[in-house]
Amino acid sequence: MTRTVIAQGTFDILHPGHVHYLEEAAAMGDELAVIVARRANVDHKEAPICPATQRRDVVAALESVDEALLGHEEDIFVPIEEIDPDVIALGHDQHHDDDAIAAELEARGIDCEVRRASGRESSDGDQLLSTRLIIDRILERRGE
Numbered sequence: 001m002t003r004t005v006i007a008q009g010t011f012d013i014l015h016p017g018h019v020h021y022l023e024e025a026a027a028m029g030d031e032l033a034v035i036v037a038r039r040a041n042v043d044h045k046e047a048p049i050c051p052a053t054q055r056r057d058v059v060a061a062l063e064s065v066d067e068a069l070l071g072h073e074e075d076i077f078v079p080i081e082e083i084d085p086d087v088i089a090l091g092h093d094q095h096h097d098d099d100a101i102a103a104e105l106e107a108r109g110i111d112c113e114v115r116r117a118s119g120r121e122s123s124d125g126d127q128l129l130s131t132r133l134i135i136d137r138i139l140e141r142r143g144e
Contacts, residue, residue, distance in 0.1 A: 025089035
């Protein structure tokens, strides 16, 4: 029996923190599907810079990812219902309320575990492990 894991996120400007999250999510099961958020669903932070299809394609290129797909524009739970995973892996710093997600999954008849991945520390103290930090560095060094 195959254990399917879903990870999800914006994945704007892919960085080592994203890779860590997806590798850890993949280790929670046998197959990893990644749902890449559409711009319309990103309302908790700045809108993504890269188009959704580009973000999906870059995520799909990672070795740990078996499938990458775009999220539903109106109901973020639609792809989860379609995949029917065993585990939903949340990033360590994602804004989601674990209990609210578990309640919504139960209400929709989706029987799966909700787990949090660990954070990744910078190995040399100079790595940028968030899109915001990367953008800040670009503006600092190249902004006018």
